[in-house]
Each structure stands twice: as C-alpha cells, then as structure tokens.
Amino acid sequence: xxxxxxxxxxxxxxxxxxxxxxxxxxxxxxxxxxxxxxxxxxxxxxxxxxxxxxxxxxxxxxxxxxxxxxxxxxxxxxxxxxxxxxxxxxxxxxxxxxxxxxxxxxxxxxxxxxxxxxxxxxxxxxxxxxxxxxxxxxxxxxxxxxxxxxxxxxxxxxxxxxxxxxxxxxxxxxxxxxxxxxxxxxxxxxxxxxxxxxxxxxxxxxxxxxxxxxxxxxxxxxxxxxxxxxxxxxxxxxxxxxxxxxxxxxxxxxxxxxxxxxxxxxxxxxxxxxxxxxxxxxxxxxxxxxxxxxxxxxxxxxxxxxxxxxxxxxxxxxxxxxxxxxxxxxxxxxxxxxxxxxxxxxxxxxxxxxxxxxxxxxxxxxxxxxxxx
Amino acid sequence: xxxxxxxxxxxxxxxxxxxxxxxxxxxxxxxxxxxxxxxxxxxxxxxxxxxxxxxxxxxxxxxxxxxxxxxxxxxxxxxxxxxxxxxxxxx
Numbered sequence: 510x511x512x513x514x515x516x517x518x519x520x521x522x523x524x525x526x527x528x529x530x531x532x533x534x535x536x537x538x539x540x541x542x543x544x545x546x547x548x549x550x551x552x553x554x555x556x557x558x559x560x561x562x563x564x565x566x567x568x569x570x571x572x573x574x575x576x577x578x579x580x581x582x583x584x585x586x587x588x589x590x591x592x593x594x595x596x597x598x599x600x601x602x603x604x605x606x607x608x609x610x611x612x613x614x615x616x617x618x619x620x621x622x623x624x625x626x627x628x629x630x631x632x633x634x635x636x637x638x639x640x641x642x643x644x645x646x647x648x649x650x651x652x653x654x655x656x657x658x659x660x661x662x663x664x665x666x667x668x669x670x671x672x673x674x675x676x677x678x679x680x681x682x683x684x685x686x687x688x689x690x691x692x693x694x695x696x697x698x699x700x701x702x703x704x705x706x707x708x709x710x711x712x713x714x715x716x717x718x719x720x721x722x723x724x725x726x727x728x729x730x731x732x733x734x735x736x737x738x739x740x741x742x743x744x745x746x747x748x749x750x751x752x753x754x755x756x757x758x759x760x761x762x763x764x765x766x767x768x769x770x771x772x773x774x775x776x777x778x779x780x781x782x783x784x785x786x787x788x789x790x791x792x793x794x795x796x797x798x799x800x801x802x803x804x805x806x807x808x809x810x811x812x813x814x815x816x817x818x819x820x821x822x823x824x825x826x827x828x829x830x831x832x833x834x835x836x837x838x839x840x841x842x843x844x845x846x847x848x849x850x851x852x853x854x855x856x857x858x859x860x861x862x863x864x865x866x867x868x869x870x871x872x873x874x875x876x877x878x879x880x881x882x
Numbered sequence: 883x884x885x886x887x888x889x890x891x892x893x894x895x896x897x898x899x900x901x902x903x904x905x906x907x908x909x910x911x912x913x914x915x916x917x918x919x920x921x922x923x924x925x926x927x928x929x930x931x932x933x934x935x936x937x938x939x940x941x942x943x944x945x946x947x948x949x950x951x952x953x954x955x956x957x958x959x960x961x962x963x964x965x966x967x968x969x970x971x972x973x
Contacts, residue, residue, distance in 0.1 A: 519902055519903070521914055565902070566902070567900075567902035567903060569898065569900065569907060569909060569914040570909070570912060570913075570914055572912075595898070595901075597898070597909040597914070599911065599912055621894050621909075621911070622894050622911040622912070624911075624912070659893055660893070660894070661892070661893055661894030661895075661911050663911055663912065689892075689911065689967035690911060690912075690967065731965060732964055732965050732967070733967075734967075735965075735966055735967055
C-alpha cells in the first residue's frame, strides 16, 4: 500500500535534530537510546538541502532541536538558509552554548522564535535535574538577552514528581521573562525516561493539582500568557494524538539524516527509515515504509478499529504501545478501552509511590565547550 | 476592539504565502493559522499605523459593505488572535 499526494496532505512542521550532543544529562531525555555520533551528523550543506526540500514539500514550521542545537557551530548559516527557503524558524534550546553575541548573530540570521527549556525554577532543582552545575544561572542570563533583543519566547517547563510543586512559579517566571507562551509539559515516559519512572512518575494527586493550576492560570492570564499543557499521560483516560496523527502533519530528521514520523519511532523494531542522504523528503513522506506503517486508520486492531475516537487520537502513541505492551499495533495502553489499562494504572501508582535515584543521560562523547560572554 | 486602537503584528508573527497549498497563512510561534479571504483581507490592512476604525472604513469601502458589519466580523477574528498573542494593539 502506498499513499498518493491526493489523499496524504503535505506536512506542516519538521523537527530537525541537528545534533545529539548536549551539555545537559536530563533523566527524561527524548533522544533515542542509540545516539548519533558527531562524525555521522549531516553537514551544513546537507541540512540546507533538507530545508529547501522541506519548504518545497509544504513544511511551514521548522523546529531546530537536538540534543542542544547551539552545539552546532553552523547554527547561524543554517537559520539563514532556512529563512531563505521560506521556513518559520524556531530554536529549541536549553540556552547553554548561547552568548549575547551569538544571540545577536541568530537575530541577524533571521531566527523567528526561541523555545527555552526549564528544568526547575530554582538553581538547586534545575541543575540537579539537568545534571549541569551553573546551568540555571546561565539560562536566566540567556532569558535576559532574549528579552533585550526582543525574540518571541516560549518557556518549556518539563515537569514530573520532583518538580511539579514548582509549576506556579514556572508560570510566574514566564510572565516575568515576557514570554508569550509557556508549555507545561509533564514528562512523557519514552526512551531514556522509562528507566526513571520510579524517580519521576507524578502521583495522581499531583496530576489533578496541575490540571487545576493550569485551568486557573489560563483564565487569569488570558491575553497575557498562552499556556499549552501536556498532562500526565499515565493518569489520563484517553491517549494523546501523537504527532497530530502518524505521518499526517509532521516529520523528524535525526542528526544522521534518518527521517522518522516521530522522534521516538526508532524504538519500534520493524520500522525501516529512509535517509535524506539517499532518498528525497517527498519520496519518504508520501511513500516511505515507516510513514505508511501507521498512517490513517487501516492498520488498526480492535478496540481501535471500531472506536468512535479513532480519528480523534489515531490509537494514541505507537511507541508507548511498543514499550508497555510489546506490540506497536496495539491500542495505546493509556486508553481506558485497552485491555492493558488496569495493569498500567497499577504500574503508574507503584512508580509514583517508589523511591529511586535519577539515572542521568550520560553522553558517550561529551564535547561541551563552556561559552564565553 | 475600539475604533481608536491601532493593531499590529508583533515580532515573530507574519503573513506568508503558502505556495504549496496555494493559500495565505499567518505564521506565529509554533503555529500556522490558515486564513480565509476575509482573514487575509483584514490582516493585510494592519500596518501598525492606522487605527481599527480606519481599517474597517477602508475595508467597507473596498467590499461595499457596512462598516459596522465589517467591524463586528473583524473584531471577533482579531480578538481570537489577541488571546493567542498573535496580535497586539497600541492603545
């Protein structure tokens, strides 16, 4: 079965993981377990070609991520090229590796927007979670520079059992920084985060409290701060519409050029990914096996196949079905219709009640240079 | 939106011709808003100089419609954009 452009719509967004290198070691790192090494990263020219192809394909939003994208020395020319291709450029960064001088250069290059991650609202919390001493103070400095230049800013607060109590302060900080938007993202347990469930799984009470805090802040800060909220997955009744529907709105290009329907898709063993080094993006989007595998609803089993929500959440997250149930074709076990839901609830409660040390994401080859001002 | 207020697109929000879909979109932080003809007509008039009243008068003349009707249609649309911080106003 292969899709044709008449039935598959063009993608709107592309996540370009420029590198897996990162100065932080977050225990919930969303990069795949197998990291791409620096020598396998696409070079400047290859990325520029990918950006042009993406724009020709219909991509409007380009998210430049990593690892830490500021670890790429060629970030400025990459942004220039992306803007020339007509893409809206969003830098997803921890701030580490950015200096005032570099931010001015990114401004010159035409960078449209910055999403700054927040590991905690105090240096003690943030540096412990990120595994990088001095990171929080540096980030606060970077936020100041972002404000001085006037970049539109989204603060991305990643929350879990250990820092969910800091949510009200995170929202305040976003307002103080002049951010127009905050993403309140409860950790999704995929990849590396799976091994930290005992240390990071929120309790059900915390999840409910976060719902209430977000609802109150949304009403109070209407027109001041937009709050996008990713609730605690294991405590929800229905799964998330992952990636807006597999192969329907977005694609991910890994540092080594592999093209994936979602950044965690490498966790599904039977999928084979095209690479931009030998296949065009258009060919991959419309005909690539990994994109065809779970596009639409034809692949579904019961209870998804006959479910009235099948076009609402598209069966939820394939990677989660793989990780928890061992079958990537199964209903996301978060769904209350899944036969595995009761077991997942018991697991969630057990993880939430457990005590464990954080297992940090250690880089196999740390190549971090401390930035100078 | 009051007639005297001056709307403008803040930094990071811009009109974009989507050549692949043959349509206008409003590009904003991590969002792309599809625009219909009315939405595009209203946003095209916003220059950060003219007031909402002047803009609705210009649109009413161009489309041979009542200024009140235009103002009422545009107001809801612009209010939704303001709520998402895609549009700001000078008082």
